[in-house]
Amino acid sequence: MARNACIIAAGMSKWGVREASLVDVFQEAGKACVEDLPGFSKNDIDGLIVATSYAGRCSFQVNTAPVIAERLGLKPTSICARVDVLCAGGSAGMILAKGLVESGMAECVMVAGGEKLYTPQKWEIFYSELASIDHDWDAPHGLGLPPPVFAMTASAHFKAYGTKKEDLAAVSVANYNYASDNPKAQMQRKLTMEEAMTAPVVTMPLTLYDCCPITDGAAAVIIASEEFAKRFNRPLVYMRGHAQYVQHSVSSNWPGEHAGDWAHLRIAAAKAYERAKLTPKDINVAQTHDCFSISEVIEAEELGFCKKGEGGTFASSGQILVGGKVPINTDGGLLACGHPFGGTGCRQGGELMRQLQGRAIHQVKDPAFALQHNLSGMNVEHTIIIYGKEPVTR
């Protein structure tokens, strides 16, 4: 008989351009996470999963899990290992922790993700990002930096569905405004529609606020058994279902009709909803991977929050705001919190836990179910976790 896994605590370091090393930001996140839950002790943790992709490249440190365990004063007995799927590393770690806890192989696992991306000279991170995609076949075209690919994604979506720059700007404005009172966010400021519409060009049609920044930082969550979670005086948040789907790596094997058609996300979503025994209509609050404003638009469609092609008007009509149909990225998302790849999934899980516990800064009214999503690499993989205040009945 499988057990239920819950997310019980979460915390993060300050995110941004940090005067701190990789191990520094992991320590800050670990401490914030453990101290998030009164009565919880680091000595309760029996497993550690570390999610980081650029440790080897930017900090010349592979084999990161024991380094982080030692610095956090942890002595794991069930698992101590690292996962790397770039932007979805944190979420993949949480899926693995869910499985370990449900199977009884672990009781209480910390998943900590983060990156130190700013090297002493900035040119090196732009160069290093070439390593994030298929090295021999796509990277030599100079494709490692994501703006060109997502600029083409936006152009394709504009062409196929009539999406406008104003729709993208609505996403940026919403997410910056959500982050304006988030003390851990990289961009802690409000943004006006006018600023978003007149910002400097990055790669047309994407301008400055359409793109998430480069970020140093870490985040951590605790995944534990339902029995363990019941020791604390907090509403339980169950991990109901998940999916992680990949069908290609090289751009030539893209599954959709065009760059604005994310067929692989539809497959991941169907699988996650099936496992969680829910439909898109059940989701009250979501964290979707807004690495670019256009991503949040397309994700709203492929996750079933609106019809295909209507993601732009879904955003610009305010459906992503608190009070709208599905409030999205209520802590600021990647656009405004920043995006230290391995850390993002843990940040998202933390915000959704707080939403379902009723203690988020931008609180949605009585949510019952929440969904988190990442895309990773050159849009090759999609990762989803669905949470609820009630477990799945098996």
Next chain:
Amino acid sequence: MAVLGIPVLEDKYPVSMDMWPIQCKEFNRVWPFYENLKQGKFTTTKCKGCGKVAYPPRVICPECYSEDLEYIELPKKAKVFVFSEELKGVPLGYDSPLIHATIEFPAGSPIKGLVTKIVNCPAGKLKDGDEVQLVIFPVPAHPIDVKGGVAMKERVFFAFEPVNK
């Protein structure tokens, strides 16, 4: 005098800083792709057992796991579906404008499309629907340890360029 432990990269070739594939026979089992490219041919592998054409080329068929593969030619012309022009912040080793396009190969091609760099094209000139063709160019050679010393290995890579320049 260099201090030990300080990175001194003069006269050293760090493969972890190389954006180009290592293409030689001593290192890579899909070396025929690059040899064909040097002859002006854009190729990939086809499984002699089940007929599956896979791109990029493989050492096993991804469908039936057969190792009995042959190299076949791919189309050298395609049409631009959408494109992007990156003017600022291009990565080290690339020139501005760095133009990319999602290109579509003719119907019946084993590869539907590709995201590629577009070369020999000024900023502001490319349009959706433009015809582009394969272009092959040399990229820096690299040293490799071989019996009795170090050999330099020549390399090439490909991009696409507008047919009407």
